[in-house]
Amino acid sequence: MKNYELVLHRVEADLAAGRLRIGGRLPGERVLAEQLGISRPSVREAVRVLEAMGVVRTATGSGPEAGAVIVAEPVSPLTAVLRLHLATNHLPMGDVVQTRVLLESWAAKEAAGRSPELAPVIELLDRMDAPGMSPEEFHRLDAEFHVALAGLAGNVLIAAVMESLRSAIHGYVLAAVPNLPDWEATAVGLRSEHRAIVKALAAGDADSAAGLVTAHIQAFYQAARLPS
Known part of the structure; x- marks a missing residue:
């Protein structure tokens, strides 16, 4: 399994378990990298995949609006x-x-x-x-x-x-x-x-x-x- 796929499986498991919900925010890049034992570029690759799939929306910069947010686009x-x-x-x-x-x-x-x-x-x-x-x-x-x-x-x-x-x-x-x-x-x-x-x-x-x-x-x- 590729490293970025670890992030995808983590997000899928968190959504299924209710730990992540629509409007919720993914953990930060550094946190995910440390928790999963992978590099930060692998986390960034996973987030790009999730964004392309329409699962998350990202905002650059810092502060409460930055990061990747789960969005409601089921179709x-x-x-x-x-x-x-x-x-x-x-x-x-x-x-x-x-x-x-x-x-x-x-x-x-x-x-x-x-x-x-x-x-x-x-x-x-x-x-x-x-x-x-x-x-x-x-x-x-x-x-x-x-x-x-x-x-x-x-x-x-x-x-x-x-x-x-x-x-x-x-x-x-x-x-x-x-x-x-x-x-x-x-x-x-x-x-x-x-x-x-x-x-x-x-x-x-x-x-x-x-x-x-x-x-x-x-x-x-x-x-x-x-x-x-």
């Missing part, structure tokens, strides 16, 4: 890590689609029972109705719609995973456009399916919402003849 660090993983690995299309079906159908079913605030989602659909929209812009909004849809379930981890999948969703969907026999007809169908999903959510019909989401994702996958 963005995980999202960044997952997006980097997706960017550096060629994931099979079938795996991405299957993951979407699992996450989004569950999220739709869960959201339908929560009387979700649908105005932001409907606003996205209204923007997708704009005439003359390019496939690229349409699918950018489409990916945003699906991420927002998953977020309605209120599960922070599901929202983080879907946010990290946004680029993969946009990429494979856009790449599939040339395989479609009639893009304009497909866009009309996608708009209709989106509206039906939102209608089921508004009605609190969990089973219908989940089924519509599943059918929507799988139908596009099949129509575009994406390789598994």
Whole structure:
């Protein structure tokens, strides 16, 4: 184990045990170095890693505001890590689609029972109705719609995973456009399916919402003849 990893494990253990909380401050660089038997440059390296992950925020100088403070950003660090993983690995299309079906159908079913605030989602659909929209812009909004849809379930981890999948969703969907026999007809169908999903959510019909989401994702996958 590298020396800086000792600091990461120490912070993780302190957070899990409640010894560190949001808004709390890490021990000073010298103190951590002495407690863990490592050099101060190793401590500084660990703090830089924690800051890049979004776990801490640092302030230079001296006094009560200096040092590294634990910050409350539960989604963005995980999202960044997952997006980097997706960017550096060629994931099979079938795996991405299957993951979407699992996450989004569950999220739709869960959201339908929560009387979700649908105005932001409907606003996205209204923007997708704009005439003359390019496939690229349409699918950018489409990916945003699906991420927002998953977020309605209120599960922070599901929202983080879907946010990290946004680029993969946009990429494979856009790449599939040339395989479609009639893009304009497909866009009309996608708009209709989106509206039906939102209608089921508004009605609190969990089973219908989940089924519509599943059918929507799988139908596009099949129509575009994406390789598994």
